[in-house]
Amino acid sequence: MAQERKVNGVNVDQLFDTIEQIKGNPEIAKFEFRAINTWVDGTHNRANVKDFYGALKEDTSRVQLAFEIDEPPVLCGQNLGANPVEYLLVALSGCLTTSLIAHAAARGIEVKKVESRYEGDLDLRGFLGISEEVPVGYKNIRVYFNIEADVSEDQKEDLIRMAQKYSPVFNSIAKPVPVSVQLDKK
DSSP states (O other): OOOOOEETTEEHHHHHHHHHHHHHOGGGGOOEEOOEEEEEETTEEEEEEOOEEETTEEEOOSOOEEEEEOOOGGGTOOOSSBOHHHHHHHHHHHHHHHHHHHHHHHTTOOEEEEEEEEEEEOOHHHHTTSOTTSOSSOSEEEEEEEEEESSOHHHHHHHHHHHHHHOHHHHHHHTTOOOOOOOOOO
16 A cells, blocks of 8 residues: 655645546535524624535534634623634635645645734724725735745745635635625524
């Protein structure tokens, strides 16, 4: 039996096998991820994720994961969790990093360390309804990567470009997708 070939902790043989399977049957690539949110009190709410649909079947194999969501006291909260706009930065950080590492592994680039910093500018006048001219969401987001690998600066820049190109979260933010919000009449 052949030994698994891992680069950056990614089983590249499995990665390339998955790519070939999807080329043969594109339906395998269709996923539906889900989250359920419940308001607790004040600005505190809790989101849970567990099951999802992917690779042609329902997947209920993981334990339920909970995400505490709250605001800092200056925004009427009690600091019982990160606030939603911080979770957006966290989601972006995880997706960009995962995309960077997976694509580096596919290219055989061994990465020793990746750290990234995320900053977003938000003006509360939009959220509070004080000004119609002020955007409700982030005005801009800045991302800074520090990559330790035995490759040139140009290759590191290329890894960052690939992370952006292939990150679903980055692309959902940079090229917004339609979002439907409605009353659940079940």
